[in-house]
Amino acid sequence: MGIAADLLDGKIGAGARAITWLDDGDPRGAEVIKRIFPHTGRAHVIGITGPPGAGKSTLTDIIVAELRAREQRVGVVAIDPSSPFTGGAILGDRVRMARHTLDPGVFIRSIGTRGSAGGLSRSTHDACLVLDAMGFDAVIVETVGVGQDEIDVVNLAHTTIIVGVPGLGDEVQAVKAGILEAGEIFVVNKADREGYPATQRQFELMLHLREQSRPDETWRPPLLRAVANAGEGAVEIVDAIAAHRAHLDESGGFAQRSGLREREQVLALLRERLAREAIAHAGDSILAEVEARKLDPYSAIEKLTGQG
Amino acid sequence: MAAQPARRMRVLLAKLGMDTHTVGVTVIGHALREAGLEVIFTGLKQTPEMVVAAAIQEDVDVVGISTLSAGHTRSLPKLARLLREAGAEDKLLLAGGVVPEEDKPVLLEAGVDKIFTMGADTREIVRYLEEWWSEKQAAETV
Numbered sequence: 001m002g003i004a005a006d007l008l009d010g011k012i013g014a015g016a017r018a019i020t021w022l023d024d025g026d027p028r029g030a031e032v033i034k035r036i037f038p039h040t041g042r043a044h045v046i047g048i049t050g051p052p053g054a055g056k057s058t059l060t061d062i063i064v065a066e067l068r069a070r071e072q073r074v075g076v077v078a079i080d081p082s083s084p085f086t087g088g089a090i091l092g093d094r095v096r097m098a099r100h101t102l103d104p105g106v107f108i109r110s111i112g113t114r115g116s117a118g119g120l121s122r123s124t125h126d127a128c129l130v131l132d133a134m135g136f137d138a139v140i141v142e143t144v145g146v147g148q149d150e151i152d153v154v155n156l157a158h159t160t161i162i163v164g165v166p167g168l169g170d171e172v173q174a175v176k177a178g179i180l181e182a183g184e185i186f187v188v189n190k191a192d193r194e195g196y197p198a199t200q201r202q203f204e205l206m207l208h209l210r211e212q213s214r215p216d217e218t219w220r221p222p223l224l225r226a227v228a229n230a231g232e233g234a235v236e237i238v239d240a241i242a243a244h245r246a247h248l249d250e251s252g253g254f255a256q257r258s259g260l261r262e263r264e265q266v267l268a269l270l271r272e273r274l275a276r277e278a279i280a281h282a283g284d285s286i287l288a289e290v291e292a293r294k295l296d297p298y299s300a301i302e303k304l305t306g307q308g
Numbered sequence: 309m310a311a312q313p314a315r316r317m318r319v320l321l322a323k324l325g326m327d328t329h330t331v332g333v334t335v336i337g338h339a340l341r342e343a344g345l346e347v348i349f350t351g352l353k354q355t356p357e358m359v360v361a362a363a364i365q366e367d368v369d370v371v372g373i374s375t376l377s378a379g380h381t382r383s384l385p386k387l388a389r390l391l392r393e394a395g396a397e398d399k400l401l402l403a404g405g406v407v408p409e410e411d412k413p414v415l416l417e418a419g420v421d422k423i424f425t426m427g428a429d430t431r432e433i434v435r436y437l438e439e440w441w442s443e444k445q446a447a448e449t450v
Contacts, residue, residue: 013395016367024315087316088341094362095351101358107365110348114316 004035007134012107015134019109022126033126036133041258043075043132043139044245047153049119050163052145055189057096058228059163060142064100066234067138073105075131075139079120082112093142107131118152119143125156125265154182155264158257159244161185161237164203166195180206184221185240187233191225200225219247278304317441319370322350322359324383332405333374339430345437356387360394368399370437375405381414388419400440404428
């Protein structure tokens with residue numbers, strides 16, 4: 001099978017086509033994954049998440065530049081929201097990363113959410129596997145702008161960077177529910193802006209609370225400042241990424257996280273497959289009964305799973 | 309419900325050279341999104357080499373170049389040639405914006421597939437793309 005062999009050779013076009021198949025749910029994509037899976041598990045998957053307007057793309061750009069300076073080959077999966085009405089999308093993240101376009105050590109792919117919640121697309125995991133198999137040392141996943149609990153990226157990434165900015169008012173409050181518990185590196189971007197000290201203090205407080213509630217946690221998440229559009233902060237962030245990687249390697253956490261991620265992927269695929277087969281098997285009539293309010297949702301599930 | 313396999317048309321929209329007029333390309337981008345397409349913006353001041361690299365990484369079906377300043381008679385033929393050399397000649401290459409009548413034959417001869425000039429209705433562009441797409445899909449399933 002040509003595409004799998006070619007992408008294992010590092011051919012950009014082959015990797016790009018495989019990601020398209022996976023994004024489209026084309027069965028050829030699954031065949032590619034079967035072939036390349038034994039060659040995956042090496043790349044360091046780094047998630048970048050935060051609210052809309054936090055500067056995630058610009059931050060990704062300077063992190064890519066710093067990783068390149070350290071001779072790492074970098075793949076980027078940049079996710080933007082698809083329209084829930086038309087399914088169309090405007091994917092503009094690579095505008096901020098344009099200077100890396102001609103660097104053969106960088107591969108940037110824009111992906112629409114296509115109906116997925118959680119800040120990622122259903123294809124993101126597989127896109128990471130493709131980039132991993134192509135030999136990229138680091139794979140950065142930039143999520144859509146997130147609110148309180150769209151943090152699927154933490155299940156995908158070995159290291160998750162949470163980005164905040166001054167001046168979003170209660171943004172920190174909104175973010176803390178899910179995200180605070182999850183991230184390994186915290187960055188306050190646009191630190192030259194008014195309101196930075198207050199935002200910095202809020203993050204410090206949250207991290208302090210996290211430490212208190214998790215005395216056994218061996219990784220202390222650093223809190224860093226950045227002014228991404230001036231290139232400030234990249235060295236410290238990439239140092240922190242490297243430190244977290246070293247921590248994961250020492251603790252066995254790297255392989256453990258990769259393993260959990262594949263386990264989650266199996267469960268996600270299984271949910272999708274079972275739902276599709278149950279609907280195909282029982283036909284749409286049960287759904288039509290529910291729509292007509294002749295059947296309640298719980299009885300419908302029993303019928304669909306053959307228990308009714 | 310599980311997502312159904314669905315091929316979705318992807319379009320790269322770019323501007324070449326020092327041309328910084330973005331209104332047209334933004335309007336087109338939003339029209340294509342409304343039509344259900346995925347639109348990838350590359351930003352301004354792209355070279356033909358950058359457009360080809362981005363088009364391959366993004367595996368787009370269509371490359372759309374907005375041109376509102378001179379220079380297209382050099383940059384667009386170069387882009388068409390680079391796409392061919394990269395084995396990406398199956399991508400539809402469109403140009404839109406200010407293209408004088410006398411330049412059109414040159415561009416079409418050089419490998420630009422279709423030119424939309426100022427005042428073209430976005431619906432016309434969407435219709436053209438949808439027709440091209442359904443023909444392409446039909447050809448691929450045979």
